[in-house]
Amino acid sequence: ASDASEINGCTSANETHRALLTTQDAFVVGTDFDENSVEQWxxxxNKAYRFRVSYMVGCxxxxxxxxVYYTPNAIGV
Structure with missing residues (x-):
């Protein structure tokens, strides 16, 4: 919640319905993916092909x- 407070229109309202409008390329996503962290067998x-990947993702x-962050209370109806 503290990260969202910097976004225009964001409040501390306890609501479950929210909308976040962004521009194209507004977010940066990074991973520590390494192809050596992939297991497959x-x-x-189970008669199934299995695989496991271990990595971290951040944005x-x-x-x-x-x-811009909106809740139903922020939008007049």
């Missing part, structure tokens, strides 16, 4: 001016 018990808004 065939499970004879950041480039500038708070590139996004």
């Amino acid at each position: 065939y499970s004879m018990d 950041a808004l480039k500038d708070a001016k590139l996004a």
Whole structure:
């Protein structure tokens, strides 16, 4: 919640319906993906091809001016 407070129109309202409008390329996404962290095998018990990938993902808004946050209370009906 503290991260969202920097976005224009964001409030601390406890609502479940929200909309976030952003510009194209407003977010940066990064990973620590390494192809060595991929495991793959065939499970004879389940008769299925299995794989497991381990990595971290993070994202950041480039500038708070590139996004607007709305709740139903913020939009007059």
